[in-house]
Amino acid sequence: MKLFLDTANVNEIKEAHELGVISGITTNPSLIAKEGRDFFETLKEIVGIVGDLPISAEVVATDVEGMVQQGEKLAKIGSGIVIKVPMTADGLKATKRFSDQGIKTNVTLVFSSTQALLAARAGATYVSPFIGRLDDINQVGMNLIEEVSQIISVHELPTQIIAASVRHSTHVIEAALLGSHIATVPFKVIEAMMKHPLTDAGVERFMKDWEGANQKTF
Numbered sequence: 074m075k076l077f078l079d080t081a082n083v084n085e086i087k088e089a090h091e092l093g094v095i096s097g098i099t100t101n102p103s104l105i106a107k108e109g110r111d112f113f114e115t116l117k118e119i120v121g122i123v124g125d126l127p128i129s130a131e132v133v134a135t136d137v138e139g140m141v142q143q144g145e146k147l148a149k150i151g152s153g154i155v156i157k158v159p160m161t162a163d164g165l166k167a168t169k170r171f172s173d174q175g176i177k178t179n180v181t182l183v184f185s186s187t188q189a190l191l192a193a194r195a196g197a198t199y200v201s202p203f204i205g206r207l208d209d210i211n212q213v214g215m216n217l218i219e220e221v222s223q224i225i226s227v228h229e230l231p232t233q234i235i236a237a238s239v240r241h242s243t244h245v246i247e248a249a250l251l252g253s254h255i256a257t258v259p260f261k262v263i264e265a266m267m268k269h270p271l272t273d274a275g276v277e278r279f280m281k282d283w284e285g286a287n288q289k290t291f
């Protein structure tokens with residue numbers, strides 16, 4: 074399973090890219106608003122950092138013509154730009170139009186298997202089931218990953234699943250075990266995935282023992 078970074082913060086993107094663990098970026102209007110910067114400038118800077126890795130950029134129009142117009146403009150920013158569209162009737166129509174033009178799409182705000190199947194049939198490159206927001210309303214978000222994963226695999230659909238709305242590292246492992254192709258994670262989840270108290274204690278112990286070993290320095 075690949076990892077995408079779910080942020081519009083360029084410092085986080087630089088740091089995670091340097092770690093060598095991320096294969097793409099996802100943004101959304103809330104993440105863009107949080108940074109308080111120009112949308113297009115931010116996307117151009119992200120392209121400068123990650124090159125042609127997939128970068129999801131979301132349209133904010135709610136009608137198909139507006140979505141297509143915005144998406145075509147966004148797609149010109151870089152070869153890795155993926156147009157994120159909401160899982161609505163207009164979003165599906167826009168997905169089909171983008172797919173016919175060879176523009177990649179990420180259908181977002183997916184909360185059921187039927188939505189995921191429709192998005193895949195409309196030609197979505199990626200579908201994003203939101204795990205955390207389902208957990209928030211006392212549904213088991215991971216069940217959706219399991220169902221969508223099975224449907225996509227049984228019917229050999231080319232759409233890739235991005236497990237989204239990931240809140241902690243257990244979500245990442247469960248999504249990987251259930252066959253999600255990708256999990257998009259906030260930077261704090263990458264940090265949490267890296268950490269283990271026994272690693273910290275082990276490094277400290279090795280350093281201390283080395284100090285007492287009377288070896289020549291490197």
Ligand code: E4P
Nearest residue numbers: 079099100101206237238239
């Ligand atoms: C995914 O593409 C979304 O940007 C994101 O995962 C939403 O997560 P949230 O539910 O924590 O806002």
